[in-house]
Amino acid sequence: MSAQLETQQFGRDEKSARNQALFREINERIMSLSTAFAAAHGLQLDLICECSDESCTNPIRVAVEDYQRVRASANRFLIYPRHDIPRLERVVDRGNGYEIVEKFGGAARVVAEDPLHATTEMASDSDYH
Helix, strand or coil: CCHHHHHHHHHHHHHHHHHHHHHHHHHHHHHHHHHHHHHHCCCEEEEECCCCCCCCCCEEEEEHHHHHHHHCCCCEEEECCCCCCCCCEEEEEEECCEEEEEECHHHHHHHHCCHHHHHHHHHHHHHCC
């Protein structure tokens, strides 16, 4: 692969990772509004797929505890089944109607540096203290 094609592919991969970070932020806002109620009543969160496809709005339903476990890692995302991109991420777990993927390589660096995740981590930490 030429250097120019590699640069173009990295640009697309970086955009895909940033799209996932955006969907994660949307789900964080949904979660912050509904966690206390859902946890108190043993309900699940109704979220949207956090895949790289910016047009995807497939719904996923996740238990609060599972959502919080995924959010503990900046490199993990909740996606609709089979929405993974194997060159950027691997499926590390599955639930009823969703999969958990983990970014690796350059995509992992992009999402780890995402300022939105740092903000939501700090907000989540303060919720438990």
